[in-house]
Every structure is written in structure tokens, then in C-alpha cells.
Amino acid sequence: MKKTCMLMAVGLLVLLISGCMGMKEQSEGNQQVVKEEKGPLQTKDIQQKEAAVKETQNWIEEKEPVELPILMYHSISSGNSLRVPKSEFAAHMKWLKDNDYVTLSPEEAYRVFTTNMKPSEKSVLITFDDGYTDNYTKAFPILKQYGMKATIFMIKQSIGRPNHLTDEQMDDMMSHGISIESHTIHHLELNRLSKKQQEEELKGSKIFFDQRFSQRTRMVSYPVGRYNEDTLKLAKEAGYQMAVTTEPGQAKKEQGMMSLHRVRISPGLSPESFGRLVEGK
Numbered sequence: 008m009k010k011t012c013m014l015m016a017v018g019l020l021v022l023l024i025s026g027c028m029g030m031k032e033q034s035e036g037n038q039q040v041v042k043e044e045k046g047p048l049q050t051k052d053i054q055q056k057e058a059a060v061k062e063t064q065n066w067i068e069e070k071e072p073v074e075l076p077i078l079m080y081h082s083i084s085s086g087n088s089l090r091v092p093k094s095e096f097a098a099h100m101k102w103l104k105d106n107d108y109v110t111l112s113p114e115e116a117y118r119v120f121t122t123n124m125k126p127s128e129k130s131v132l133i134t135f136d137d138g139y140t141d142n143y144t145k146a147f148p149i150l151k152q153y154g155m156k157a158t159i160f161m162i163k164q165s166i167g168r169p170n171h172l173t174d175e176q177m178d179d180m181m182s183h184g185i186s187i188e189s190h191t192i193h194h195l196e197l198n199r200l201s202k203k204q205q206e207e208e209l210k211g212s213k214i215f216f217d218q219r220f221s222q223r224t225r226m227v228s229y230p231v232g233r234y235n236e237d238t239l240k241l242a243k244e245a246g247y248q249m250a251v252t253t254e255p256g257q258a259k260k261e262q263g264m265m266s267l268h269r270v271r272i273s274p275g276l277s278p279e280s281f282g283r284l285v286e287g288k
């Protein structure tokens with residue numbers, strides 16, 4: 008009888024201890040979740056760094072300073088010198104595909120400039136300013152069909168406004184390789200603003216897009232391509248890694264990472280003349 012009691016007591020003890028351990032494991036598990044919730048950006052940064060090392064393994068080191076064509080589109084429609092019709096846009100993308108061009112994300116473009124390496128001799132960054140609805144209805148189906156990446160510079164106050172992208176459209180595109188970066192809050196010509204107003208436009212939009220998309224917003228496109236010395240400093244201080252202007256030509260690091268040039272794509276180009284622009288000829 009005594010023996011049975013002893014055995015039962017020992018059994019209970021074992022049960023209790025294992026129960027406690029289980030609880031401990033559980034609570035540690037909970038703590039870990041809390042920790043991750045506190046620092047998602049940190050975890051993301053580490054993951055990105057690891058991805059960067061992996062990604063550049065097969066990149067090609069350039070002997071000369073790299074030149075990267077950053078294509079500038081606006082609306083995919085017709086009517087003025089900034090609008091490119093859908094049929095022409097489709098022909099441009101086909102030319103890029105037929106000529107083995109690799110389309111880059113902003114993150115990859117930054118890596119190109121900072122490492123002087125390219126994933127392919129033929130690399131390109133496709134950008135759209137202003138975030139028109141037709142970027143979603145006309146350009147996106149073509150980009151998706153070819154599996155191409157592109158970047159849209161969105162104006163914060165235009166989200167959901169007539170003829171501009173909605174939240175749902177941006178989310179849909181982002182899940183298919185399209186990046187949304189900043190075209191400031193109000194699309195004002197930055198060189199006409201006070202330093203404080205410029206800061207609000209640049210930093211305010213960066214904070215907004217960072218939070219809206221849980222991302223590190225890397226690029227800003229200056230509205231109407233206007234900027235001054237203050238803009239360059241403030242854009243960097245706001246935390247952007249790159250800024251683009253409307254100055255024509257291939258982008259090079261020596262232009263300054265806060266004032267990279269772009270290749271303007273106008274309507275009426277044949278695929279061949281489009282090709283010469285991309286190649287910088």
C-alpha cells in the first residue's frame with residue numbers, strides 16, 4: 008500500500024514537472040512571437056542582407072562605372088507628349104524581352120550602383136510617374152505577361168482619386184513584382200518650396216509609404232523633375248537611397264544617387280528607336 012502511494016506520488020510529480028516544462032516552452036514560444044513583432048524591420052534587414060549576398064553571386068562585375076537605363080513613363084494612353092499608347096508600350100516590352108533584358112527592382116538597382124555589378128549586361132529599371140489608373144489597366148497586364156518588374160512613383164494624396172491608382176490596385180500589383188515608391192505627398196515643385204516644406208514632402212511621404220506597405224521606401228521621383236541643393240540633402244536625410252530626375256540619359260553613380268538621370272520614353276517611337284534609347288546610343 009505504502010509502495011503504491013509512493014509510486015502514485017512520484018507519478019504525480021513527473022506529471023507536474025512535465026506540465027510545467029510544457030508551459031515554459033509555450034511561454035517562451037509566446038515571448039519569441041512578441042520579440043518578432045517588436046522588430047520586424049530588423050529581421051527583414053537581416054533577411055535582405057542574406058538575400059543580397061545570394062543574389063549577387065552570379066552578377067557580372069563591370070570594369071567601367073555602371074550605366075543603367077532608368078526608363079520614364081507616365082500615362083499609358085494618348086493625347087500628349089508624355090502619354091505612350093498601350094500598343095507602343097507593348098512593343099517596347101516585347102523589344103526588351105526579345106533582347107534578353109533583365110528588369111530590376113529598386114533594391115536591385117541600388118545594388119547595381121553600390122557594387123558596380125549587374126545581374127545581366129542588359130539590365131533596365133522601368134518607372135512610371137504619377138500612378139495613373141492605366142498603369143494598372145494597360146501596363147500591368149503586359150508586365151505580368153512577361154514577368155517583368157517595374158516601379159511606380161505614387162503621389163500620396165492621389166491614392167484613390169479619379170484616374171489614379173487605388174489601394175487594391177497597388178496591392179495587386181505589388182504581389183506581382185511591381186514596386187510602389189514615392190512621388191511626394193502633393194506633387195509640388197520642390198525647388199519652389201521652403202526647406203521645411205520640402206522636408207515635409209520628402210520625409211512625410213517616405214514615412215507614409217514605409218508604413219502603408221511595411222517596406223523600406225528606397226526611391227523618390229522629384230515632381231516635374233524640379234529640385235535644388237536643399238532637395239538633394241533633404242532626400243538623403245529622409246532616408247532615400249536613390250532619387251530620379253527628368254534629366255535625360257543613362258543613370259550613373261557619378262550623377263549623384265539623389266539626382267539620377269532617366270531615359271524619357273515619348274510616344275511615336277518605333278521598337279528600333281526605343282531600343283537605341285535603352286542602349287544609350
Ligand SMILES: [Zn+2]
Nearest residue numbers: 136137230231
Ligand atoms: Zn509627376
